[in-house]
Amino acid sequence: MNTDATAISIASGSAADAKPGNTNYTNADPAFRVFVDTLSYLEPEELALVIEAYRFSEEAHQGQTRLSGEPYITHPLAVAGALAEWRMDSQAIIAALLHDVMEDTTVTKAEIAARFQKPVADLVDGLSKLEKIEFQSYQVAQAENFRKMLMAMAHDLRIVMIKLADRLHNLQTMAHVRPDKRRRIARETLEIYVPIATRLGLNNISRQLQDLAFRHVHPMRFRVLKRAINAVRGNRRELLSKILDGIHSKLHEENIEAGVFGREKSLYSIYRKMAEKHLSFSQVLDIYGFRIIVRDIPTCYLTLGALHARYKPVPGKFKDYIAIPKGNGYQSLHTTLIGPYGTPIEIQIRTQSMHNLAEEGIASHWLYKDSEESGAHLQVKMHKWLHSLLELQSSAGDSSEFLEHVKVDLFPDEVYVFTPKGRILALPRGATVIDFAYAVHTDIGHHCVAARIDHELSSLSAELANGNQVEIITAPQASPNPAWLTYVKSGRARSKIRQYLRTKQQDGSSELGENMLNQELLVLGIRPSEVPTAVWERVIRDSGKKSKREFLADIGLGRGLATIFARRLAAHGEVPLVEAGAPAPLVVRGTEGTAIQLATCCLPIPGDPIVGYLRQGQGLQIHTANCSVALKSRNSEPSNWIRVGWEPETGKYFDVRIKVTALNVRGVLGRVATGISQAGANIENVSMDGENLGMYTVLHFLVQVSGRLHLASLMRRLRRMTDVVRIVRDQE
Known part of the structure; x- marks a missing residue:
């Protein structure tokens, strides 16, 4: 055009x-x-x-x-x-x-x-x-x-x-x-x-x-690339003519009627190949390709066989986009052959209708009457893709995130994989098992735990290849992990995972915000359950929020102070007052998810005296009271710290670091690990100091315990071991 x-x-x-x-x-x-x-x-x-x-x-x-x-x-x-x-x-x-x-x-x-x-x-x-x-x-x-x-x-x-x-x-x-x-x-x-x-x-x-x-x-x-191509154009004319004559003679020999056209690759595609494969221009031999237009699909495959008989095909360079069309409806046979003087020849074989669709795509619906049926089919495919944008829009947090998802989804390179029932799914190149799971159904993506690729058990991060058959294994209790975002490729999967995590964060933040607000209301002598609905609606409306859930989530995320909103609720005369109580600490279970996070610097566990740091837009972070990081911040930002305490029975295991100094003898690591296991604790990670300390070695364990009493029992057991010289809780 x-x-x-x-x-x-x-x-x-x-x-x-x-x-x-x-x-x-x-x-x-x-x-x-x-x-x-x-x-x-x-x-x-x-x-x-x-x-x-x-x-x-x-x-x-x-x-x-x-x-x-x-x-x-x-x-x-x-x-x-x-x-x-x-x-x-x-x-x-x-x-x-x-x-x-x-x-x-x-x-x-x-x-x-x-x-x-x-x-x-x-x-x-x-x-x-x-x-x-x-x-x-x-x-x-x-x-x-x-x-x-x-x-x-x-x-x-x-x-x-x-x-x-x-x-x-x-x-x-x-x-x-x-x-x-x-x-x-x-x-x-x-x-x-x-x-x-x-x-x-x-x-x-x-x-x-x-x-x-x-x-x-x-x-x-x-400019440099254009000059280089103009320079070689004349030098390669004889070679191209020889290849073209060879193709014509072979097709004539096989009685195949076809149009054969030489084509020069676009400047940008040559540049991209040079950049991606770190090639100089002289190393890019295939700047020319050939396109063969035949009358019907059976002739496409006959032509392919004839050319493979004339020139040797390059292994792994054959693609059948007729049997499995690209996501945009593109159809052709692609093959790379070794031509005269060892020159690689890229060949595309297609019918005239396929050619119309390949060149003009959705515009062929208006341009060519002979491809009306194909054009209508292509329109259906394109509408399906475009409507998937509506789904991305509904789950995106803002316009920038939506645009990020769309960019991911616009990758032209695709891999084609199969469900156990033979359905073909097109995914971006580099897609993983998780991308496949979300392409099948959102619920399957949310609950996937593993997969079988070509009947062999595989992890969720496994990259898929063309032709893989993938079966997803799910578990009812499973849920998306933020780490998935580091290796998913499709916009749909990324969007659905982020939407789930956002909802989960808002639910947890809303619950935390409600607890914080209730605590402040009781200090003012107000029973939270007795605040009239009309008062709630007025304060929520004045704060510019759409719902009570959003209003409470903002408090939980530190975007609004519970004290201020409690006073606004109390300022309305309709709220009945009771005797004011002393401020009670906020109760922490350790299972609140993203709304309440345990600080990695000190790894608090039940039984530790703790304090809470309300981070703007990120929720509540729990530190031990003697954490050096917390002590610095409490002096500079005292208003962001609130009183918190542990729930008596959490029913959960918590990470804690311990440092064990032991005799540097054979089998010491195995004996210490066995002792930890016998104490009812799980080992999450273990490392050793790299320095050679002679007769001693230092072992660093990340273990899971139910609380401070459990940790004390574990440490007593290890101290009784003859190989253990010293054991301490390791807090940064």
């Missing part, structure tokens, strides 16, 4: 010269005449509406110019021209002509809807940025704009087609944009728009966007 022809500035005439029903555009601008001529596939009344939209946009942008000095209307005209090349409907073309009027002029959505109907207004609104809202930073604003655009895409695919055409023309005409802004727009294109185009199967526009963005992000590398 080339939009340069439609980017000519409007120097004379106007849309008024191109009235509906009038095919004489001699007085109209040349770019406009070219544009109208490409709309011959529209009905006359649709063409009339497009011309009216052009006139409307021209008037709205009157007096506005691009940085190049051209009238602004040249840009929407170029975008609409690109859509006309895709033979898109009149509503999409009108929206392309009007796509900047809401953003850059005083025109409103209501005006557009009244003049060009609501579907067009919705398209324009989906393309407009949120510039009237103030955001914390440019990054947050961009994330929110992307969120809006992607959500609109999920409802109407035409929005992304217009946006991609808009981005392509902007990249083609960035000569007058500041270099830093050029680089930012180009990076954004590579990170977001190129993967979206690839996901939608728009390989043609994807390649154009890649090379244009590459030129702006790395201008020097672009």
Whole structure:
């Protein structure tokens, strides 16, 4: 697709010269005449509406110019021209002509809807940025704009087609944009728009966007690489001709009718290969590939066999995307052969219908009647993916997190794995068992504990490969672990895990906040159960929170002080007062999860005197009263510390560190470990000092005990051992 022809500035005439029903555009601008001529596939009344939209946009942008000095209307005209090349409907073309009027002029959505109907207004609104809202930073604003655009895409695919055409023309005409802004727009294109185009199967526009963005992000590398390719183009012409003749003769010998085309890889794909594999340009031999177009699927496989008979295939380089299409509907046979002089030859074999889909993707639905059935199937797949964005949106914490999930989900490289029943799932390359579990169902992901990959037991972090059959093993009591976020690859899995952990944190924080508030109310002489509902609603509303749960969670996370909110509740006369009591310590069980965390510096256990440090936005951290870290902070931030105490029976085991100095004799580690086990404690970790201490060795154990009494019993048992010289509790 080339939009340069439609980017000519409007120097004379106007849309008024191109009235509906009038095919004489001699007085109209040349770019406009070219544009109208490409709309011959529209009905006359649709063409009339497009011309009216052009006139409307021209008037709205009157007096506005691009940085190049051209009238602004040249840009929407170029975008609409690109859509006309895709033979898109009149509503999409009108929206392309009007796509900047809401953003850059005083025109409103209501005006557009009244003049060009609501579907067009919705398209324009989906393309407009949120510039009237103030955001914390440019990054947050961009994330929110992307969120809006992607959500609109999920409802109407035409929005992304217009946006991609808009981005392509902007990249083609960035000569007058500041270099830093050029680089930012180009990076954004590579990170977001190129993967979206690839996901939608728009390989043609994807390649154009890649090379244009590459030129702006790395201008020097672009020029050097372009010169190098131009230099070798002539040198390799004889080799390419020899390969092409060889393919033609073999296909003729086998009576296979086919079109054979040599193709040069895009500059960006060559650069990426050099960067990823640390190659110099001279080491990249496969800058050319060949594409073979045949009449039907059986002929694809016949052609593959014929070529494998002519040239030796490279092991492991064959991919059958016909039997198992890519997630964006792409189908072809891929193989790499060893050609003359040991040159690797990349071959793609496909039918004409597959070729249409491969080059134009979702746009082929409008472009090619012969692939109408395939296009409809592709539309279903794309709508399914786009609607998965709605699910990501609902579970994302904010726009930045949503954009992060979408970026992960836009990876074009995929692995294809099977469920035990033979269902194929496409996952990002590098996906793990956990990604697979969440792809099957959220509940299976939440409760997975292990898996069988090709019938062999495997861990949750195991990376999946093409063709693996995966069976997930679940347990009712299992739940997501924050550590999973370090190795999951799919946006869905990452989103679901974060959503679960957020909910769990809010539940724990809400419970902690309620306990803290109740404690303060009792100090003021108020029974928490006797606070009227109306008083609660008033205080919650005044604090700007949506619910009591959110209100209490903020207290538990340290975003609001329980003392202040207790006084606000007491300030209302409807609250009955009782005799005020002495402040009681907050009770800690040690099983509260993320709301209450035991400090790793001192590892408190039941029986230890403890204090609580309320961290802004992170909940309550429990330290031992004599912890050196706690003592420093208590002096500098006394208001953040609260009185806490242990629940009498926690029914839980707690980590504690012990340091054992023992005789450096054979088998001492085994005997000490046996003693710990006999004392009813679990060993979580063990290490030894690296220094050679002669007759003594120092052993560091991380063990689990039920409390201080249990620890004392364990230490007494170890002291009675003849090999043990000294044992102490190890606290940083």
